[in-house]
Amino acid sequence: MQLEKTTKPRQKEGKRGYGDACGLAHALELIGERWALLVMRELMFGPRRFSGLKRDLPGISANVLAQRLAELEERGLVRRAKLPPPASVQVYEATEWGLEAAPVLGVLGKWAARSPLHDPSLPISHVSVMLSLQTMFEAELAGDFEATGRFRLGDVTYLAEVREGRIDVRRGEPGQCDFTVTAEPAQLAGVVYGGAPIDAIRIDGDLALAKRFVTLFPLPSKVA
Amino acid sequence: MQLEKTTKPRQKEGKRGYGDACGLAHALELIGERWALLVMRELMFGPRRFSGLKRDLPGISANVLAQRLAELEERGLVRRAKLPPPASVQVYEATEWGLEAAPVLGVLGKWAARSPLHDPSLPISHVSVMLSLQTMFEAELAGDFEATGRFRLGDVTYLAEVREGRIDVRRGEPGQCDFTVTAEPAQLAGVVYGGAPIDAIRIDGDLALAKRFVTLFPLPSKVA
């Protein structure tokens, strides 16, 4: 008799969902694919171009990035936009709801920080570092400390403002700031999280404030 | 000339990591594979057997479940244990660190609850429903309301205790309780989240407390 295995009926043709009403399962259908959350991470501080995303996501291939962006767009997490002239380039930006995924990134990252398998020597993007400042900031360590720092990481500038026990991190130039850090993302991470001496990064402005600033982001103890 | 494509050097042979020092990327390497977080979900209220996991994860195949459990075990999130005699069966349980992933599940689920694509008609496990109560509980709606409910979902019994603006959900029999709900997980979800009438589920004990109880878990508004 002939083999008919190729004609087997499949209950869910074409889709590979979890078939589970749990919100968690649905979340994984939205952003559970490989690279999806890292793409969202790169969009958290504002619109990005395709090539920038590709550069900062080490090892992603163009077709996978294009597919992820298309999926995230059709799910309502990402939107294509055109930057106003004279730039007029196409960019990808997170929608409102997409930006609401920020706590997800924070909780995941914070949880993983306790992992004994974590390798901090790998490359890291400027978005990752600045987002980690937002995530790992500890209000109790800050007390009533106040400072505004400017961070020149490669060709992107961020602004981090500590005030009233909160931190606000965003892209752009501050109107004024107490100090300016100029470094590669990995160097900054080394100083804040790796115990590297602060002169591993260039600091202009109020060095004392900067020294205090970098102590506000404690790493949790490793689990093993 | 001969094709030598199969001998291409691959920079990360055998592993498919993200090559990214970001904590988020590492989190995804730990629990980013398909099914991994859903397996963790099923372990959040205590040890489970292989067959129970397979039953409550709709559509997972035995080999994938076995592989996920093995990976989670070697990463320190899951541990094999043997239930004490007379049961003496092997179970899987979350480690301390694995249990610390609970907030991750909560944040993800809560975020996804705003999705317009969510289909609540799919099957749902008892763990999912009880975990969602923990997640979606709104302290402000509770005020100083106090109640202890027993939930018989299939062959598993849970206990949910609302007190001092907090909720505690766990497996087991309560010493005493105000009401007992007997239902399938989907029916309970329908009453709590779907606006189904409360008589869709069986309630013994204090009906008034139970009616109030099921109002403490508001769904966020859909995003589109």
Add this chain to the structure above:
DNA sequence: CCGTATCCAATAAGATACTG
């Protein structure tokens, strides 16, 4: 019954080349 191991077909991911 409790898993494990193995095979196979379908998909997703990765590498690379190429086009407007």
Add this chain to the structure above:
DNA sequence: CAGTATCTTATTGGATACGG
């Protein structure tokens, strides 16, 4: 630069079959 096309490899799911 911004993707698409194509091809290769890896992972997944489904169906058994197997050992305790």
